[in-house]
Amino acid sequence: MSENPKFNEYKEQISRILNTMFDFLSLEGTLTIEERGQKIGVKIASEDAGRIIGRKGQTLDSLQLILNRILFKQDENCPHVMLDIDGYANGEREHRPAGEDGGRREFNRRPRREHGGASHVSNEQLEQQARDAAIEVKRWGEPVKLPEMNAHDRRIIHVTLKDDPEVTTESIGEGAMKKVVISLAEKQSAADAQ
DSSP: OOSSTTHHHHHHHHHHHHHHHHHHTTOOOEEEEEEETTEEEEEEEOTTHHHHHOGGGHHHHHHHHHHHHHHHHHOTTOOOEEEEETTHIIIIITTOOHHHHTTOEEOOOOOOEEETTEEEOOHHHHHHHHHHHHHHHHHHOOOEEOOOBOHHHHHHHHHHHTTOTTEEEEEESSSSOBEEEEEEOHHHHHHHHO
16 A cells, blocks of 8 residues: 555656657666655656666656656655666666765756857856755755856855755865765755654
8 A cells, every 4th residue: 555645646647758768769668666665756667768767867867856846846745756766776776885975966957058169157147056056955855966166156155055054065075176065954955853
């Protein structure tokens, strides 16, 4: 018996959305959808596994992000959906040793606009990226790691979120280009643990 009374409805939505995405991307796959506590797991079996996973799992992460955003727009109470293909997520993404990335999620979308042959990111785009990442952190409770950026861009991220009491920001890495990690604030994390 399902823990979530709407599980079958979510299952149909997930299946419809992923099959539509696969059709648009000319991919084929078989889906197995199951409850995993407070989350929903989707196992994908496909001859196109490499294309679905993408470089360093970026395509799979993007599909998962888009799927969750669509579901959340339709129903704010929808549980988080985790995608796995041929065991990839279990072996390399969900259960990484804490030393590798501390359990942080990558947020690989970095808005860019081309200008005179060079890539530039507007302040407004960076501010929106910071707010979007903060929403992800608050929704799922997991830290989000933004792509490497210069000091000016990192400062915009930090300043945009400095007055949000629910999240904290931290720059990590070496050299001029560093990543910004957005996490739940300590008092928020401690309250969730109780």
